[in-house]
Amino acid sequence: MHEGAMEFRIADTFTASLGRLGPAEQKQVKMTAFDLQLNPANPGFKFHRVDRAKDKQFWSVRVSSDIRIICHRSANSLLLCYVDHHDNAYRWAERRKLETHPKTGAAQLVEVRERVEEVRIPSYVSEAPDAQEAASGREREAESASGGALFSGRSDDELLTFGVPEEWLSDVRNVDEEGLLDIAERLPQEAAEALLELAAGTEPTPVAVSKADVDPLMHPDAQRRFRLVTTNEELERALEYPWERWTVFLHPHQRATVEHDYSGPARVTGSAGTGKTIVALHRAVHLARANPQARVLLSTFSQTLARSLALKLRRLAGNEPRVAERIDTRSLDSVAIRLYTARHGRPDVAGDDVIRSAIAQAKQQMPDLPYGERFLRSEWHQIVDAHQVPDWESYRGIPRLGRKERLAESRRRMVWEVLSKARDALAERGLLTMPQVYATLAEDIRRTGAGPYDFVVMDEAQDVGVQELRFLAALGNNRPNSLFFAADHGQRIFQHLFSWKALGVDIRGRSRTLRINYRTSHQIRRHADRLLGETVSDADGNTDDRRGTVSLFSGPEPVIATFHSESDEEEAVGRRLSSLSEQGFAASEMAVFVRAHDQLARATAALEEAGFRYQLLDSDMTIEPDSVNVGTMHLAKGLEFRAVAVMCCDDEVIPLQERIEQAGDDADLGEVYETERHLLYVACTRARDSLLVTGVEPGSEFLEDMNIG
Numbered sequence: 001m002h003e004g005a006m007e008f009r010i011a012d013t014f015t016a017s018l019g020r021l022g023p024a025e026q027k028q029v030k031m032t033a034f035d036l037q038l039n040p041a042n043p044g045f046k047f048h049r050v051d052r053a054k055d056k057q058f059w060s061v062r063v064s065s066d067i068r069i070i071c072h073r074s075a076n077s078l079l080l081c082y083v084d085h086h087d088n089a090y091r092w093a094e095r096r097k098l099e100t101h102p103k104t105g106a107a108q109l110v111e112v113r114e115r116v117e118e119v120r121i122p123s124y125v126s127e128a129p130d131a132q133e134a135a136s137g138r139e140r141e142a143e144s145a146s147g148g149a150l151f152s153g154r155s156d157d158e159l160l161t162f163g164v165p166e167e168w169l170s171d172v173r174n175v176d177e178e179g180l181l182d183i184a185e186r187l188p189q190e191a192a193e194a195l196l197e198l199a200a201g202t203e204p205t206p207v208a209v210s211k212a213d214v215d216p217l218m219h220p221d222a223q224r225r226f227r228l229v230t231t232n233e234e235l236e237r238a239l240e241y242p243w244e245r246w247t248v249f250l251h252p253h254q255r256a257t258v259e260h261d262y263s264g265p266a267r268v269t270g271s272a273g274t275g276k277t278i279v280a281l282h283r284a285v286h287l288a289r290a291n292p293q294a295r296v297l298l299s300t301f302s303q304t305l306a307r308s309l310a311l312k313l314r315r316l317a318g319n320e321p322r323v324a325e326r327i328d329t330r331s332l333d334s335v336a337i338r339l340y341t342a343r344h345g346r347p348d349v350a351g352d353d354v355i356r357s358a359i360a361q362a363k364q365q366m367p368d369l370p371y372g373e374r375f376l377r378s379e380w381h382q383i384v385d386a387h388q389v390p391d392w393e394s395y396r397g398i399p400r401l402g403r404k405e406r407l408a409e410s411r412r413r414m415v416w417e418v419l420s421k422a423r424d425a426l427a428e429r430g431l432l433t434m435p436q437v438y439a440t441l442a443e444d445i446r447r448t449g450a451g452p453y454d455f456v457v458m459d460e461a462q463d464v465g466v467q468e469l470r471f472l473a474a475l476g477n478n479r480p481n482s483l484f485f486a487a488d489h490g491q492r493i494f495q496h497l498f499s500w501k502a503l504g505v506d507i508r509g510r511s512r513t514l515r516i517n518y519r520t521s522h523q524i525r526r527h528a529d530r531l532l533g534e535t536v537s538d539a540d541g542n543t544d545d546r547r548g549t550v551s552l553f554s555g556p557e558p559v560i561a562t563f564h565s566e567s568d569e570e571e572a573v574g575r576r577l578s579s580l581s582e583q584g585f586a587a588s589e590m591a592v593f594v595r596a597h598d599q600l601a602r603a604t605a606a607l608e609e610a611g612f613r614y615q616l617l618d619s620d621m622t623i624e625p626d627s628v629n630v631g632t633m634h635l636a637k638g639l640e641f642r643a644v645a646v647m648c649c650d651d652e653v654i655p656l657q658e659r660i661e662q663a664g665d666d667a668d669l670g671e672v673y674e675t676e677r678h679l680l681y682v683a684c685t686r687a688r689d690s691l692l693v694t695g696v697e698p699g700s701e702f703l704e705d706m707n708i709g
Helices: 012-019 023-038 087-094 131-135 138-146 156-161 164-172 177-184 189-199 232-240 252-259 277-291 301-317 331-345 352-364 375-384 391-398 407-426 434-448 465-477 522-529 566-582 596-612 657-660 666-685 699-705
Strands: 007-011 047-049 058-062 066-072 077-085 096-100 107-112 226-228 266-269 296-300 328-333 455-458 483-488 512-515 535-537 543-545 559-563 591-593 615-617 628-631 641-644 685-695
Touching: 007 012, 007 023, 007 232, 012 023, 012 077, 012 232, 023 066, 023 077, 023 232, 047 375, 058 087, 058 138, 066 087, 077 087, 077 096, 087 096, 107 699, 156 164, 164 189, 177 189, 189 328, 189 535, 232 301, 252 277, 266 277, 277 296, 277 328, 277 455, 277 483, 296 331, 301 328, 331 434, 352 375, 352 407, 375 407, 391 407, 434 465, 434 615, 455 465, 465 483, 522 666, 522 685, 559 566, 566 591, 566 596, 566 641, 566 685, 591 596, 596 615, 596 628, 641 666, 657 666, 666 685, 666 699
Parallel strands: 007 077, 266 483, 266 512, 296 328, 296 455, 455 483, 559 685, 591 628, 591 641, 615 628, 641 685
Antiparallel strands: 007 226, 047 058, 058 066, 066 077, 096 107, 535 543
16 A cells, blocks of 8 residues: 555454345445445545434445445545444444544444443343352342442543443443443443453453554554455455454454464463464464464364364465465374375374274283273273383383372283283284374484474364374474464363473463453353363463453353153254244354264254254365254364254263273273363353253253253
8 A cells, every 4th residue: 555545444343244244245345345445535436424423434335225334434544344234334323433542542433322221232141040140149249238330449540441431431330240241242342351351350451552652543452343454355355254353353462472472382271262273373374474484384183173274274364375385284193194104104003993902802811800991991092002101111110190090010010911912913913003103203303303394383282192292392392483282171072181291392481361252152151161160270280260261242041951852852952943043043053963973863853853954074074054064072173153052961971971981990980071071061162142952851960060950
């Protein structure tokens, strides 16, 4: 853009409103937006001042006979603020104004303050206190003593520091718990986040600005809602997927995490929906931009999620081919297989059934061993294969990593003989396990000092295994910025806990926590969080405190119910999804998840009865526009939908009775219950707006833990 040219910006409110229009309407709006960027002064545009707006710089631009774009226009800038049908667009403009906050200096779109009875919007917060709220009775009594006002003790200066607009100070100071979400939805995002954090017991940290005279539209808080667009390609990227605003509007704290220089391995944590994957994607792009000759690996644990990452990466950096082509987006297993094949030939990897059979056959040769196959398989996966224990001396001395079953040396020797025989049997057939593949590659890289990547960004890192981490540690070699992990230990469903520090990956002092939930409504997040504790710790004592997490929007309460029979449950699920469809939910925006493949028939029966088409999710998944998505809870990782039904939450289904029976000792049993809770948590938190959880009586014990009905 040449000097003196008019600055062209889009607001997050514009992309959000664009996403609510139909495909044909969106196409018309995009064409008009491109023309406006090319020449805002074109006399062919019909700008009309919004006369009833309090901000006299609001203008409308005609898109079609009924669609209008609302712009904020000055002598040297044009900001696209909103788009809708004529009357709705004008009403939006009449109740907004663009102003600079007197305390923070950030430009804000502020909703004009009206009488409470005129602006009150429906509250989704349940009036009936549940068990958790009842447990907070003393806090409620304290609130009642002060009239129920959450922020009555906060000064004007404090509230202004958090970005609360001046005309909303009185409302904020007097708001009670029931009205908090209502008022938060009417405030600029930084103010809403701060108030929700205060209500959750956390003191928010305002965004620091180095210069007091910073351009209000370039303030970090303003940049997350107003994007300066300088090229046609930037605008095309911003408008191509209007519902994915994260591609252009990044939270200041997320941006700081993305762009920080780390002296060693770093990690970002946060509960489901807080944007860890967003940060990982932006981090990979940032590293590729900042290091023009570098190769970056953006990876995760499954091919399904890797494909999802690749799609998001194309949307984020598709107009920067020299950046995108240097980011390799693959599952970690596919990277390992490819590298091993290049160095040693294609590995023949033993599957679970083959390993199970080898252990069973070795066990038959020692009939006096007092341990069953379940214990032996657990010992194999958690210790012998995971840590690549080479011999008896090593096995005898290895710490058993929290396993409570204490083996006398004579019995431990017998266990080793069985498991070593099983490993020998696999080796005789030329079979490898994936931990062996990773261990070999880690040794190759350490020996040669040469790895294929300069930087690694690993999403869903809570499910990285021991040898996988050793491989990543070898790739990073403790270089600055070389390893970046996005993880949530509350979503750990595949791997047992182990020490990262002991394997050379120490993230202490370089771990940041995201606390703002953008994806999941307050109601869904609140109930899902009850499946987990208030804090989640890793094996090195790094603790994630989940208590400060807040959701930015409200929605209906989750519906959780048990039924007398499977047919009753199927009918209820079908009825619920049909109702959502009538409300405008597209089939592709809905999903049904079950614990395991054995329950898929119940899910598909519910959809068939209701007349829905569906697709079964698998590793080669693509979302079809006219089909409801159906899959197991394990496949839910990394996905999100407007509406989710979690079915078949029966007793002995979750937690799965088979896993309970396979537990080798008390520690294994505790691990089973923990990861089963995580599975249900993952499934529930895929929902943005609507959640239904069902089962057949008596129902899973976890439903009681969610504290509903």
